[in-house]
Each structure stands twice: as C-alpha cells, then as structure tokens.
Amino acid sequence: MNEFDFIARLRGQAQSRRHSTRLITGIGDDGCVISESSGCDLIVTTDLLTENVDFLRGVTPARSLGHKALAVSLSDIAAMGGRPFWSLLSIGMLRDQWNSNFKDEFFEGFFELADHFGVTLAGGDVSETTVGIVIDSIVLGEVTAGRAIKRSGARPGDQIYVTGNLGGAAAGLKLLELGLSVRSPTVREGSDAGAGNDASASPDQAGPRSDGDAIQALLLRQLRPQPRVGWGMVLGERQLASAMIDLSDGLSSDLNHLCRESNVGAVIDAAAIPLDEDVRHLCGRRALDPLALALHGGEDFELLFTVDRDNVSRLPRAVDGVSISRIGEVSDDSGAVRIREKNREWDLGPEGFEHFRE
Amino acid sequence: MNEFDFIARLRGQAQSRRHSTRLITGIGDDGCVISESSGCDLIVTTDLLTENVDFLRGVTPARSLGHKALAVSLSDIAAMGGRPFWSLLSIGMLRDQWNSNFKDEFFEGFFELADHFGVTLAGGDVSETTVGIVIDSIVLGEVTAGRAIKRSGARPGDQIYVTGNLGGAAAGLKLLELGLSVRSPTVREGSDAGAGNDASASPDQAGPRSDGDAIQALLLRQLRPQPRVGWGMVLGERQLASAMIDLSDGLSSDLNHLCRESNVGAVIDAAAIPLDEDVRHLCGRRALDPLALALHGGEDFELLFTVDRDNVSRLPRAVDGVSISRIGEVSDDSGAVRIREKNREWDLGPEGFEHFRE
Numbered sequence: 001m002n003e004f005d006f007i008a009r010l011r012g013q014a015q016s017r018r019h020s021t022r023l024i025t026g027i028g029d030d031g032c033v034i035s036e037s038s039g040c041d042l043i044v045t046t047d048l049l050t051e052n053v054d055f056l057r058g059v060t061p062a063r064s065l066g067h068k069a070l071a072v073s074l075s076d077i078a079a080m081g082g083r084p085f086w087s088l089l090s091i092g093m094l095r096d097q098w099n100s101n102f103k104d105e106f107f108e109g110f111f112e113l114a115d116h117f118g119v120t121l122a123g124g125d126v127s128e129t130t131v132g133i134v135i136d137s138i139v140l141g142e143v144t145a146g147r148a149i150k151r152s153g154a155r156p157g158d159q160i161y162v163t164g165n166l167g168g169a170a171a172g173l174k175l176l177e178l179g180l181s182v183r184s185p186t187v188r189e190g191s192d193a194g195a196g197n198d199a200s201a202s203p204d205q206a207g208p209r210s211d212g213d214a215i216q217a218l219l220l221r222q223l224r225p226q227p228r229v230g231w232g233m234v235l236g237e238r239q240l241a242s243a244m245i246d247l248s249d250g251l252s253s254d255l256n257h258l259c260r261e262s263n264v265g266a267v268i269d270a271a272a273i274p275l276d277e278d279v280r281h282l283c284g285r286r287a288l289d290p291l292a293l294a295l296h297g298g299e300d301f302e303l304l305f306t307v308d309r310d311n312v313s314r315l316p317r318a319v320d321g322v323s324i325s326r327i328g329e330v331s332d333d334s335g336a337v338r339i340r341e342k343n344r345e346w347d348l349g350p351e352g353f354e355h356f357r358e
Numbered sequence: 359m360n361e362f363d364f365i366a367r368l369r370g371q372a373q374s375r376r377h378s379t380r381l382i383t384g385i386g387d388d389g390c391v392i393s394e395s396s397g398c399d400l401i402v403t404t405d406l407l408t409e410n411v412d413f414l415r416g417v418t419p420a421r422s423l424g425h426k427a428l429a430v431s432l433s434d435i436a437a438m439g440g441r442p443f444w445s446l447l448s449i450g451m452l453r454d455q456w457n458s459n460f461k462d463e464f465f466e467g468f469f470e471l472a473d474h475f476g477v478t479l480a481g482g483d484v485s486e487t488t489v490g491i492v493i494d495s496i497v498l499g500e501v502t503a504g505r506a507i508k509r510s511g512a513r514p515g516d517q518i519y520v521t522g523n524l525g526g527a528a529a530g531l532k533l534l535e536l537g538l539s540v541r542s543p544t545v546r547e548g549s550d551a552g553a554g555n556d557a558s559a560s561p562d563q564a565g566p567r568s569d570g571d572a573i574q575a576l577l578l579r580q581l582r583p584q585p586r587v588g589w590g591m592v593l594g595e596r597q598l599a600s601a602m603i604d605l606s607d608g609l610s611s612d613l614n615h616l617c618r619e620s621n622v623g624a625v626i627d628a629a630a631i632p633l634d635e636d637v638r639h640l641c642g643r644r645a646l647d648p649l650a651l652a653l654h655g656g657e658d659f660e661l662l663f664t665v666d667r668d669n670v671s672r673l674p675r676a677v678d679g680v681s682i683s684r685i686g687e688v689s690d691d692s693g694a695v696r697i698r699e700k701n702r703e704w705d706l707g708p709e710g711f712e713h714f715r716e
Contacts, residue, residue: 003484010465014479017469020443023480032481034444034498038396046496048448048483085378086392090406090494098714107368111375121372122381123390125406126361128714131489136448138404138496140392356456356486 003356025150028261030079030246031141033148041148043141045076051132059176062102064223065135066109072248073139074117074227075301079246081149081236082141084229086122087114090136092129109224117229147236149305154243154262156332158306161315161324163228166251167290168276170297172222175215182219214278221276225301230320235305240314244305250298250352256337257350258304265336268328268348295339296351306330361714362615383508386619388437388604389499391506399506401499403434409490417534420460422581423493424467430606431497432475432585433659437604439507439594440499442587444480445472448494450487467582475587505594507663512601512620514690516664519673519682521586524609525648526634528655530580533573540577572636579634583659588678593663598672602663608656608710614695615708616662623694626686626706653697654709664688 001009011027018026024041025033031045049069051057060068070087077084089110093102114121119139127134228246235241245258251273259266275290283290307315317323331338339348359367369385376384382399383391389403407427409415418426428445435442447468451460472479477497485492586604593599603616609631617624633648641648665673675681689696697706 006461007484010479013465013469017473017478019473019476019478023444023478026478026480027482029481032444032446034480036394036396037398038394040395042400044444044446044481044496044498046446046448046481046483046494048450048485048492048494050450050485050487050489050492052488053450053486086381086390086402088390088402088404088496090404092406092408092411092492095714103364107371111371115375115377118377120375120377120381120384121368122384122392123387123402123404124385125404125494126365126714127406127408128411129408129489129492130410131408131487134406134408134450134487134492136404136406136483136494136496138402138446138494140402356453356484 025148029151030076031082033080035145039145040142041145043077043080043082043143043148044138045073046136046138047072047076049135049137051134056176057133059181060223061182062105063109066106067113067224069135069137070110070113070119071225071227071301073137074119074229075225075246075248077139077141078227078229078232079244079303080141080143081147081232081241081244082143083233084117084119084139084141086140087119088122088138089124090127091124092127092134094129094132097133098128143236147239149236149241149244151243151245151258151261154258154264154306154330155308156264156330158242158308158330159312159326160266160268160304160306160328160330161326162247162251162274162302162304163231163324164300164302164322165274165276166247166300166302167279167293167297168218168221169225169299169301170293171276171279171282172218172220173299175219176222180215180219182223183216209278209281211282214281217278222299225299227301228303228322231303231322234316234319238314240307240311241305242308244303247300247302247304248298250296251304252295252348253298253350253352254304255348259337260335263334265331265333265338266328267331267338267340267345270339270341272325272327274325295348298353364714383506387509388434389440391438393503397503398500399503401435401438401440401501401506402496403431404494404496405430405434407493407495409492414534415491417539418581419540420463421467424464425471425582427493427495428468428471428477428497429583429585429659431495432477432587433583433604433606435497435499436585436587436590437602437661438499438501439505439590439599439602440501441591442475442477442497442499444498445477446480446496447482448485449482450485450492452487452490455491456486501594505597507594507599507602509601509603509616509619512616512622512664512688513666514622514688516600516666516688517670517684518624518626518662518664518686518688519684520605520632520660520662521589521682522658522660522680523632523634524605524658524660525637525651525655526576526579527583527657527659528651529634529637529640530576530578531657533577534580538573538577540581541574567636567639569640572639575636576634580657583657585659586661586680589661589680592674592677596672598665598669599663600666602661605658605660605662606656608654609662610653610706611656611708611710612662613706617695618693621692623689623691623696624686625689625696625698625703628697628699630683630685632683653706656711
C-alpha cells in the first residue's frame, strides 16, 4: 500500500467516525478547516520533518532549518487561502545537538520568518531523541467563513495558474548533494532567497548573472523557501481561486492530487511553465533539465491554483512582487493530466516525491 | 542549559515577539489558549513521542501506542479545563513498519480512544523515517471564554487535589523493563486499564487480587493511560480549580512547575497521597517503593489542581467513576515545595522526568 492509498483509507475511517459537523475539510487537503461560530473558519496544518528524509543534516544550516520548518506549514495555510496567526513547534534532537548552538540558531531562523508574517509562537514540545532531529511544525490560520480554498473545487474550463517559477528548489537540492554550500549561514532573508522569483529582486538580474550567484540563489530556494502567504490571502479573501494546492511534492504530483480531488482532468502547456532563470543559466553545464525539474522536482512551495474564466480579469498581476503564470486549463476528462509541447501531447503522471511507494 | 531553562528563554523570546493580543496563554502551560470572538477560547496542545525515549518499541504494542499518543494530548486539554474536539496526528516510521500491520493497529488503538471522547481525526502527516517511530500528537479543544485553567492561578490557602491514584504507570514501566508483557494486545479498553483507579472497577477488587492481575493492571496504566477528560471539563466549566497541571513528569516535578508558575509554595501530606493499590500489593516482593513511585514516577496522567477553600464544598465526589484526594495546601512561601510525613517535613524537589538535564 502506498502513502496516498493509506491516507485515502484513513480519511474514509476518519470521515465515518466524524463526531461533529463543524469539520468542513478533514484529511486530504493542505490543512483541515474547522467552522467557528464567529464568521471565521480555523485552518490547522502540520508537517513532520525528519533527518535524512526531509532534510540533510550535514548540509542544512540550523538557521535555514528553522526557517524551512515554519515555511512549509505557512505554505499549507496559504494553499487554503488563509492568514497564518499561530505556530506550535515540536522538536526533538540528540543531546549533542542540545549542547551545541543548534537550537539557538534554529529558532533565530524560525523567528525571523515568523516575524515577517506576523506569526506568534504559541506552544510546542521539546524532546530528546536517540536518533537525530525530528520537527513537527504546526500552524493555525483563519479565513472568512466559507472562503477556504480546497483542492476539490476545480471545474472544467477553469484556467490553471502557478505563482513564481519552478525547478529552483530541486536544482538547489542537487547542488547541495554535490557538496556546494551557501556562502554564509547569516545571509539576509528575502534578498538572495527570493532572487530567482521575486520581481522585486529583478534589478539583481539586470547585469550578467554569474554561476556563483545562480548557485547561491538555487541553494537558498532549497534551504529557505518563501511561502506565498500574500497570494494565498488574496486568492482566499477575494474568492478568486476555485481550487488550490501548494507545490511541495512537485507539479506533476500536485496537479494530479488536485485533479483527483476535483474529479477533473487538466492539459498544461510545457512552454508556459515558468522555469527558474538560474536553473536555465546553469543547465547543460550541470546536466540539469529545467523542464524536468519544474515538473517533478518539488519543494518550490509555489501555489498551483485554478480560476473560473469569469474571474481571470480580477486576478492581480503580482502580490508581494511575485507574479503568476497561466499554464493550462482544467478538462472534463476525469483523472487525465496531460502536457502539450509543440504538436505532441502526453500523460503527465505523478513523478514527484512520495514517502512510501508500493 | 536544561530543558526548562531553555523553554523559559524561548517563552520570553516568543512573548516579546507576540503579534496579537488574542494569545491568552502561550508557551509554559499544558496547552496554549487563543481567544476566539465567539465566546469560546481555543486550546491547542502538542506532544512529541519518540522511540526509546517516550516509549520502548519492542514492548509497546502498536495498538497501545495509538491509544497513548492520543491520551497524552487529551490529558493536556483536560489540564486546561477544556473539552477536546479535534486531533491531528503526524507519524513517521521505517519502511519495515509501513509494510507491517503496525500502522493499522496503531490507528485502531487511536480511534478507539478518540471515539470514546468524541474526538475527530481532522488531519496530520505521514512520513518515512530512517530512524524509527516518531509521533506528534496534536489536540484542539475549547472552553467557555475565560475559563481555561492555567498553572499560574494558585493562591496561598488553596487546597491541593489529585484525581485517581499515583505510581501505577511508573511501576508498569519497571515491569515492562523487566520483560513482562500484557496478556493480549486486544485487551478491552477501560476494563483492566482503569481498574486500579476507577471506582466503577472496584468490584474487581472485592476478592483477593492475584499478582498476575496486579501486574496486568500496572502494565496497562503505563501502556494505556486514561486521560481525565471528564474531570478537566467539570473543573473548567464550573470554575472550580484555581490552577491545574497534568501529572506527566511526576508529582514532585509537576507540583514544582505549578508552584513556580503561581509564585507560591506548597506543603503536601505524604499520608494523603493516593497510592496505587496494585503497587502496594506488589511492593516489597518486587522492590517497588509505592511512595517514591507516586512522588517521582510520572506518566500517571492524573490531574493535579488547586481549589479555593470557598469552592471545596462544590467539588463533586467523583467524575466518570474517578474520585479525588486532597493532598495538601498552597503556601505563600514562594518556590518552597515541602512534604510532611508524621513529624518530619522536607523539601520535595523536582525528581521526575526531564528530557535534558544540565
């Protein structure tokens, strides 16, 4: 049984045992949605990160890990159209890590991102482990009642969009695995980190980009993903998106998740996929295929969303300096996710990250 | 730096960065409390459980682990006086465990307890690890606005109570470590599990208790703790307790936590501490000291709470068949936690479980 089959079964079990009608969305989306009586819905999400699987200890600075632990859950709240307010963080570590600067640097990175988005650390747990670092990152957010964006709302004819650009985080992981490292663990947040995809950072790209700069930017896309919190709030509160998911497993996998939940298909246009400029810059020389990384790479933490044709004109061009790209259209061919390149068209199966395959 | 010093520092950092006045209670209590605009406060708690530290894999049946993972967080909600509604569960495991019955049995135990208390599984995360089982158990509950019970509300003269009886879980752990095991992994919930401390189970104790029965009951107190959800709700909604904490680390440690938060002291009476009958039954023969286990053992998941003298007469005698015992009184001698036995009195330092000591 693979990961998604197990979760589907667990979801059925949980649904049949539902003790309250206040649970609007349970297992199977980026976060759960709980109705409050105050005109707001509560969104809760949790992400478990373990050493060697979700991050490589030796090459991940503690400060970046603190950033990323929060970022992945902020991204889930964004994918539901919510505004994040509270975080609880559970962390387990070895005694050696406890006795080092690890925990202090970890929380420096965590607080820097939390402050940026006005998120308050409200609780958590600290534990010793005998096996290395374990992190569970919980974020709570809110959205106006009824405005949370599920994966299941896409309808045939809806236009498919992604924020920012894709493939950078996967390229960064490959560079980390090749032994490359960030120049300084205290590099400014939001400067290099978003350079590859923030319009605000475009002046950096006016001149010729060096290999070194491109490598640094890609490493930071992997180590310090920038959750699209602003876009999530705009799409949710203005009711612009019919369905949404964040790109954690990879475009091919996550688009398949969204289509399955919505019981629709999709056709996307390869030429419209926004490729990371730094990946393009380095490709060839480092055997990176930008399109393959963009399709299957994962961890870009951009938002993938669908928009009713009537709402397309209401979409802002950019939020927080991040623009969007229209990459395709939802079809009524349930379960068929296809990609078109020039005159060819083929099935785009889920080839992204999965914890347990069959 | 020990665990509690680190948490105290983190709490200061989080407090100085608080982005909202809606956080009523943050780091440093059994759960965080967030004000909602609907006349309710939201309580959120999380508990990280890792192999070899929080449980022993070889001797902990998967079903019991599923029960315990939820029970420890239900106990935290109870300790805040709240009613639990929702759970999110993050679980990481090895591929071997994934491919076995582990995950199915784990969720059987989880759902059995969840159904008992009307708690709905609303979300979570599943992850592969390279290091064994990791669980983060998140529970959300609610309480009427302003009625959450903090650790910090005890006042001199308040009477100190505990639910049920103490020492059984620690004795059960020693028995597990000696290689004893429960008779059947599918033993009925709430039967043996609560026998040592539920008044409803007292008929079992009418006849002579065999060593075997006592051992089984103690193993189940360790493996399947019964969170005092009913007592928590009564004490919270009726505003009977001035301060409360659950006994996870041990009475000596947890009473010290409560007194430090309330800036008071305490004197408890050794003779009034409700000792587990099965521990008494086996003590001597198995070198178990019932009082030491009750004071320092931990994991009983009973509730420790303080009550203003004027409210004592309003306390129910039992809730869900579980009675309470008055064990002492809050003093104005800040930080001094003392225990009295006959004519002697001595300091009761925190000797319970702590993840990272100096």
